[in-house]
Amino acid sequence: MDVLLFSVVVFIYLLMVGYVGYIAWKRTDSSEDYMVAGRDTHPYIMALSYGATFISTAAIVGFGGVAGQFGMGILWLVFLNILVGVFIAFIVFGKPTRRMGQKMGALTFPEFLARRFDSKFIQYFSGLIIFGAMPLYASVVLIGAARFMQTTLSMNFNIALIILAAIIAAYVIFGGIKGVMYTDALQGTIMFAGMLVLLGFIYWTLGGVTAAHQALTNMAYLMPQSVVAMGATGWTSSPVLGSAWWWTLVSSIILGVGIGALAQPQLAVRFMTVKSSKELNRAVLMGGLFIFVMTFTAYVVGSLSNVYFFQHLGKIAVDVAGGNVDSIIPIFINMAMPEWFAYIFMLTLLAAAMSTISAQFHVQGTAIGRDVYETLKGNKGQRSVFITRVGILVAVVIAVVVAYLLPGSVVAQGTSIFFGLCASAFLPMFVCALFWKRATKSGAIAGLMTGTFVSLFWLVFMHKKEAAGLGICKWLTGSSVLVTTMPWPVVDPIVVALPLAFIVTIIVSLLTKPPAEEVLERCFGETSSK
Template identity: 20%
Template structure:
C-alpha cells in the first residue's frame, strides 16, 4: 500500500459506518420486539445476519497471493491489528466463560484476568517485535531458522497443532452452545451452521479475510458484552458505569451470603449431599456385589411400578436409571467416584465472593493461594506463546507497529476484562435475591429454557418445594448468555449477547483454524515435503487442510467435552510449556542450540500432558495424584521451568550453534543492524 495513512483513514471510515449501521440494526430489532416481533425470529435474525456479514467480508477479501493469504500483506495498521488480536484473543472462554468463572470463584477467578492481561506485557517485551523483525509466516518458521532445520520445526509444528486444536474444539463447542439455545436447533446442527461461517471467513482469503472479519467481530462482541451489564448497572444502582459501581452491589452480596449460608434449609440440604457422598463411598467399597444389588433393586422396583399401574413418567424414569446403570464393576467405580466427588462439592458452601484464597484450614488456604499463583503464571506465559496470537504480529508493517499493536490489543481487551467482574457480581445479585428461596412452581422461565440444553439443573433434595442454593446447578458458561433473561431484559438484548458470543467464538476459531492449516501447508508440506511447490499448490494444500481440520474439530466438539474454560486453560499450558522457553531463549541467548531446544520442548510438553492425564477426571485421573495439589488446568507450571532448565543444560553440554545462527540472533535483537543482515538463514 503506497500510502499507509490514507489506507488507515479509509479503514476507520468504513468501520465507523459499519458500527453505526449495526447499532441502528439492534435499535430496529428492539422497536420490532416492542411491536410484537417474536423472540424466535429475533434469534434467527441475529444469527444469520451476523454470519452473513462475516461471510461477506470473507468473500470480498479473497486472495491468491501468498503474502496476503498468510500475513495479510504485512500492511495491517496497529490499531486495527489490535482490534483483530483482541477478537482473536477474546474467545468463547473470555466472552462466555470468564464472568461465569468469576461468579463461582469470586476473588480466585481474578487469576484469569491478571494472567491473561499480564501475558500481553510479556508479548510486548519479549516476543512480538523480535518475531516481526524476523519476518516469515509462522512460529515453526522461527524455530526452524533459529534452531537449524526441520527437527525443531516439526516439534513446533506438532505443538502448534495440539494447542490450537484443543483451543479450536472449545470455540466450536461454544458456537454449538449459542446456536442451539437461541435458534432452537439441535446442538450438533448448530455446530455445523457455525462451522460454515468459520470456513467462509477463512477459506477464501486466509489471514487477510480473517483480519478484517475479526475487526468486525470485535465491534459486535464488545457492544454485546457492554450493553447488558450497563443496563443492569443502571437498574441496580442508578449509575450506568458498571466498572465503577459494582462494589456497592458486592457489599450487598456479602450480606446476603451471611444469611444464606447459615440458613437451616441450606445446612439441611448440604447434609443430605454429604450423606449421598457417603452412600456412594460405601457402594464403591462393596463392589462388585453392590452393583448387582443395585441392578436387582431397580428391576424389582420397575416390576412393582408396572404391576401397580404407576405413572408412565415414573416407569420411564426407572427404565432410564436401569439402562444407565454401569455394566461392569470398573465402570461403576469410575462413575460412582465422580458422583461421590460431585456430592461432596455440593455439600460444601461455595466460597464467599470477596474472600481471597478461601479454605476451612490454613493448609487449604495455602493450596488455594498456590493454585491462584500457578494459574496466573501459566496464563501469562501461555498468552505469550500461543501461535495464533503471535502470528498476528507478522501482519503489521514493521517492528514499531508490532509494539503499538500490542498496546492497542491490551486496550481493547481491557474494555471487556475490566467489565467481567461487574457482570459476575450483578448476575449473582439477581440469582441470590430473585431465584434462590423461590418456590419451584414459580421459577423464572430462563431456568427451564436453559435446563433444556443442560446448563441449569435443579434437584429438590429435601422435598420442601423451595429452591435452596445447593439445589441449583448453573454451568459456568450460562452466566453471560442467560443474564439478560435473568434480569428480565428485553429479548433483543439476549439476541445481542448471543451474537457477541458467536462473534467471539468464530473470531478465535478463524484464527486457530488458519494457524493449523498454515502450519500443515507451509511448515510441513512446503518446508519439509515439497520445497519446490508452486504458490497455487501451497494455497490448495492449505485450504484442503483447513476443511479437514474444521470437520474433525466439529466432530470432537459434538461429543460435548469438558467446559470451555478448562479446555482453553489446557491449550495455554500446552503452548506455554512447548514454546515459551524455546522462543525466549532463542531470542535472548545465543548459546541455545538445536539439541537443547528440541529436548526442552519435548520434555516440557511431555510433563505437562502427563500431569493432565494423571490428575484430570476426564482422562481417568484423580487429584489424589496431584503434585503440591496443583489443579490440572495449571499443568504448564511444571513444564515451563523444566523446559528452560533442559534447554540450558543440554545446550551447555553440546556444541554451540554456528556463527550464522548467532548473527541471526543479533539481527533479530538489535534494530540498528543494517538491512543486509536480513540475508541471515531462514530455514
C-alpha cells in the same frame, strides 16, 4: 423469539462478514498474503484481530461462568491478560518477533522457531503439536457459542455447532489470514460495544457498583459446603492460601491462561503481519483497552450473576445452571436482559467465537500445510496453500467431532489445558530464540520435548481433574492419580512443566556447541554470539 428481529440482525451481521471476507479474498494473491497478510496490516486491524483472537467465547462464556463459581478472585487474570498478553507481548516479544520473522522470511510460528534454531524437526514437530492439540481449544470455543444459541434460540446444540463451523470454514479457507484479520476487526468492534452495554446494565440493574459488590460480599454464607471444604471463603474474598480451591484458581485458571498467552501460535503470528515496530506501539493502547473491557466485563458479570439470580430465584448461579458453569452467562443474558439485547449479545458471542476459531483453523491449516507437509516433502508455493486449505477443512471436522464428545463445564478447562501446553512446549524456546543468542538447536529441542511430555504426563497421571476423567492412571495403577498428597492433585501442569522446560533448554544449550555464526547473522543481522 421474535423471528423477524432475529433474522434482520443475523442477516445484517452475515452480510458484513461476507463482504469483509470477500475483500480479503480479493487481496490475497500469494503465500505471504495467505499466511502473514503481506506484512502490511494496519495497527487498528492488527490490535483488534489480536484481541478478538485472544478473547473468545471461552473467556466470555467459559471464564465468565467460572467467575460465577469462583468469584472476583479471577480478576487477577484481567491484570495478567493486559500486562502479559498485551504490554509484554507487544513491546517485549512483538517487536523482535516482527523484526526477526521478516529477516528470516518466516510465515508461521513453528517456521519462525525452526529457522532461528536451524532445525526442520522443530518445525514439523511444533506443527504436529499445534494440529493435534488445538482442536481441544477450538471445540470449547465452538461449544461456548453453541450453548448461547441453544439457550437463546431454543436451537438444537448439534445443529448450532455445524452452522457455526461451516460459516467460519468458508472465509478462512478462501481468505487466509487476511480473511481472518479483516473479519476479526469487524467482530472485535461488535464485541467491544456489546460488552460495554452489558457491564453498564448489570451495575444499573443491581443498584450501582457499591451496592452490587456489597450484596455479593453478603452472600458468602451461600457458598456450597463442598467448595467451602476445599478452601472457598466467598465470592469477593480470596480462597484459603494453599487450599485445593486456591491452587485451582491460581495455577490452572490465572497462571495457565495469563502466562500461556505469550506462546500462542495464533497470537504470535500477528506480530509478523505489521510492517514496523511503530505499528505495534500504536496497537498497544487499543489492544489493552479492548482486552480490559472484554475480560473485566465477563468476570464481573459472571460473579454478580449470583446476586441477580438470588434476588429473583433464590438460588446461586451454579444451581441455576444445573451445575454446568458454561450455561451461567447464557442464562443470565436471556433472563435479565431485554430481548433485543439478547440477539445483539448473541452476535457478540458469535463474533468472539468466529474471530478466535478462524485464527485457530488458519493456524492448524498452516501447521499441517507449511510446517509439516512442506517441511517433510520440500514442496513450495501453491501446493502448500492447497494442503493448508485441506488442513483447515480437516481441522473444522475434528473440532466439531470433539465438541460433540466433550462433557459440560469444559470450556474454561479446555482453554487452560491448551494455553498451558503451549506455554510449556514453546515459551522457553521462544524466549531463548529472541533474547539469548547462546541458545542451541539441541537445547531448544530438549526444552520442547520436556515441556510437551511433562505436560502430557501430568495431565494423564497427576492433575486429578483430567486424570480422573481420562481414567488411564486408574486403569494402570488402580488410583485416579499417582500422588494423592496435597497439593499435587490440584497443581496445574504449567507449574511443573514450564520451569523444567526452561531449565533443560538452558542446561543443554550450555553443554552443546554454540550456534553457527551464519545462523546468527541470518536471524539477528550480526555475528556476535555473546
